[in-house]
Amino acid sequence: MAAIPLNKFKTITHTLTTSAVGIYTCPPGVAALIIYGNVANVGSGTSVTSFTAYHSRNGTDTEIINLGRIPSQDSMSFIEGRLVLEVGDILKLKGDVSNTMKGIISVLENAK
Numbered sequence: 815m816a817a818i819p820l821n822k823f824k825t826i827t828h829t830l831t832t833s834a835v836g837i838y839t840c841p842p843g844v845a846a847l848i849i850y851g852n853v854a855n856v857g858s859g860t861s862v863t864s865f866t867a868y869h870s871r872n873g874t875d876t877e878i879i880n881l882g883r884i885p886s887q888d889s890m891s892f893i894e895g896r897l898v899l900e901v902g903d904i905l906k907l908k909g910d911v912s913n914t915m916k917g918i919i920s921v922l923e924n925a926k
Contacts, residue, residue, distance in 0.1 A: 824921040830865055830909030834875070837907055838919060840899040843926055848905060850920035851893035855884040857914035865915055867892045870904040884915065893919075901926075 828837040840846045867878040879892045
């Protein structure tokens with residue numbers, strides 16, 4: 815079995831849809847910190863879109879932000895400080911309109 819690196823940084827991007835999609839799942843043998851999370855409205859015109867971010871553990875979704883409203887060509891950070899994820903925890907994102915918002919997160923994985 816290969817050793818898990820002590821510290822491993824990852825950046826994950828995702829185009830939001832109207833379904834809550836898990837964009838990161840904390841793998842076995844790891845504790846993870848979400849150190850940055852942002853969603854941008856890349857839609858055209860003057861549209862205002864909304865998004866929801868969830869922390870999911872054992873099938874229970876807990877909103878980090880619910881219906882965060884973002885004007886066109888603007889963005890919003892949804893992680894204040896750090897979010898700790900344990901093995902199996904999932905970070906999910908969902909938009910109210912498909913393909914008009916893009917999310918990005920930065921993750922630090924640490925071996926347990």
